[in-house]
Amino acid sequence: MKQVMKRSDVPAASRWRLEDLFPDQKAWDKDYETVKSRLGEMGAFEGKLSDADSIRQCFELEDELSLMTERLYVYASNRHHENTAEPVYQALLDKVKKLAVEVNGSMSYITPEILALPADRLEAFVADPALASYKKTLEDIIRQKQHVLSKPEEALLAQVGNVAQAPGTIFGVLNNADLKFPLVRGDDGEEVELTHGRYIQFLESRNRDVRKGAFEAMYGTYGKLRNTLAATLGANLTKNMFYAKARKYPSALEASLYGDKIPVDVYDNLVAAIHESLPLLHRYMELRKKLLNVDELHMYDLFAPLVDEYKMDITYEEAKQTVLESVKPLGDGYAAIMEQGLEGGWIDVYENEGKRSGAYCSGAFGTHPFVLLNHKDNLSSMFTLTHEMGHAIHSYLSDSNQEYRSAQYTIFLAEVASTLNEALLMNYLLERSTDPKQKMYLLCYYADKFRTTVFRQTMFAEFEQLIYARAEKGESLTHQELCSIYYDLNVRYHGAAMTVDKEIEMEWARIPHFYRSFYVFKYATGFSAAESFAKQILTEGEPAVERYLGFLKSGGSDYSIEILKRAGVDMSTPEPIRQAMSVFEQLIGQMEQLSGAN
Incomplete structure (x- = not known):
């Protein structure tokens, strides 16, 4: 090694x-x-x-x-x-x-x-x-x-701050330290302790028994603590409702969206547009069932690979060149900044002893951004490179066109530029792919991004909306109610092709984002906005590019919804989500054609 x-x-x-x-x-x-x-x-x-x-x-x-x-x-x-x-x-x-x-x-x-x-x-x-x-x-x-509120009331609320952190802190300790998972059998037949980190690896196994064993062990463990976990999540809801009421907001959702001036319609439109598009997810589940060649598709089959492992060896130099080519639809100016970043000391490329894992983009106003990578010669690392460079160029253009105070863009906007770069890279690779096996590998990679980032995160967002609506009416939220709401959502989202296993009803108990209330919807809106931009750029050309570059240069100079609207993506309507869904539909169509499943 x-x-x-x-x-x-x-x-x-x-x-x-x-x-x-x-x-x-x-x-x-x-x-x-x-x-x-x-x-x-x-x-x-x-x-x-x-x-x-x-x-x-x-x-x-x-x-x-x-x-x-x-x-x-x-x-x-x-x-x-x-x-x-x-x-x-x-x-x-x-x-x-x-x-x-x-x-x-x-x-x-x-x-x-x-x-x-x-x-x-x-x-x-x-x-x-x-x-x-x-x-x-x-x-x-x-x-x-x-x-x-008044000074004494504000002082009192500030003192409540430490108490308010309790639900999230308790969940964190319970989830990361106290929960002990059983031994499960891996691909090599050896028993190994299940952990959060290993769980997804088991779900990606080609061996169905390995996937099933890990799935049942994971939710069986959470199931034993269902009362405690329901009480912990319930306490978090109570905390947010208390703050919303104390600060005179109509609801916890409105309190959460107020800072970024995001209308509640944006949240509602996302859920409604995804409901409208559920037949597409059902069709994808049907295709997944056929490709896996199983009589019943189970929840533990969602991450199973659909094609024989297709290995794409891509060196860093090749990745740089491909990424540079893929962003050409954004014009010479954007490509020049990309090249400057790739060659100009912005990036820390390879893993070394003691280096932080993962990847990120960071920076300070007035100097170029910095990108940390741990590059491996594979497809995923090439997508990571273009993703992080999307963040970097967004920051670079914001800083170059805004004063310090108005340069910082919000979390609501943060994933748009990075995801758009990924969309352009995928479009570039698919257009040039002549090997059916490679093409299928790429299509599967991309379709699963839609499933996990748009559909799954919207399902999480809808779950939050439903449980807060109940709590704000004064209705109880026992573990039975939480499990029932969550199970029914899985049935609705995954459709008739999916056998929704009883164990999935406990999944709500392991999602840490539910303690950062009304946050997950931003993943789905950011991804949808990026796909909408990509579609406009690839069909309209220069006018769409100019609008998009205007978005990148705007930083945080206005409220997020207004910045996107000026650039041609109106998140207060369902249209950007529908545009993203039309891309997903094309992907499924190509997968069906290649596999002979249509």
Whole structure:
């Protein structure tokens, strides 16, 4: 087995260039001391935020200190991730985390103090040319006003904060530490302990007995704690309903969407449009049943491979070239930035001893983004490369076209650019594939992305909507009710071709996202928006490209829905989801044709 190289052995061309942030440790130390020494300046504005000039100066200082802290953090974090066993950078990261807490603490008075001003004065500040750069910040503060309580009430709510974390904390400890899964039989016939990490590997096994054994062991274990897990999830619902009521929101869902100014219609439209498209998922389940050649399709067959393992060996150099070719529909300017990123010290490419696993894109305003990879010579790693570079170019264009405060885009928008790059890469590969086996492999890979990211996440979102609706009417949510709602959703979503196993009724108990309430729908909307963009770009050409580049340049300068709408994707209607579903329908059609199943 090839040994993992040491960090010192990684060639310079395969490393990110963090020197572009700070040339050396001395420069980092200097900025750290500057932030430390200037924290006192922040306090000088407290009690004085009553006129446009003092507010502008306060915001300018806030931006300056925040950006310096962000740069310090990104450098320390990225250095630490190069080799997590290196104590020097672990200490540096701890140091800057403590600094960030101090910085945030020094600024905590700003919003409450501005909110305490009379409404007419706040409106005048929004219209004041001297505060033009901070118009959206002030609008956000004004929007919060009706949901901010008196000082004593706010102090009381702040004290409740630690108690409020309890349901999520208890679930985390239970799920990650206390739950012990039994031994199950693997592909080699040996018994091995089931874990969260191994579960998906077992479900991807070609051996049906292995899949079934892992599935039954997983949900059998959760089933033994059904009362505790129902009480824990119930406590999380109670917490969110308490906060929504205390802050005068009509519902927990509206409280959750308010910050990003996302209408409830967006959530409802997603669920309604997916219901409308369920016949497509049913058709895909039918196809999966035929391709697996089984009499009954079970829940534990959902991740089973549909084609003989088709190995695609793709070196990093080949992956770079393919990704560059695949984004050509976005024009020369986009391709040039992509090339600059691929060759210009943005990317840390290969695994090395102690390096953080996975992949991400990070960065600080004013310097290029940084992408961490652990590249393997396969299809998945090529998709990871284009995905992370989608994030990187979104950040690069936002930073290049926006001021610091308006450059940061929301979570609601975050996955659009990365997923669009994946859609273009898949389109490029499918158009050029001449080997039927390779084509089927690609189609399966892509169809499962739709199943897991759009249908499955929407089913989760609908489950949340249903249980909150019941709880807000004062109805009880015992484990029987939770299991019944969840089981019925699985029956509805997967259709007649699927034998919905009784055990799946406990799946709600193992989804950590239910403790980040009303979050999962963003995966489905982001994926749908990206597919809608891809379809427009590939059919319309330049006008659609210009709209899309406008989206990338907008950062967080407006509310997410408005930014997307200007670019031609209106998430307040079901249309983008329908466009994404038409792509899914084409995939299924091609799979049926190739397999002779139509």
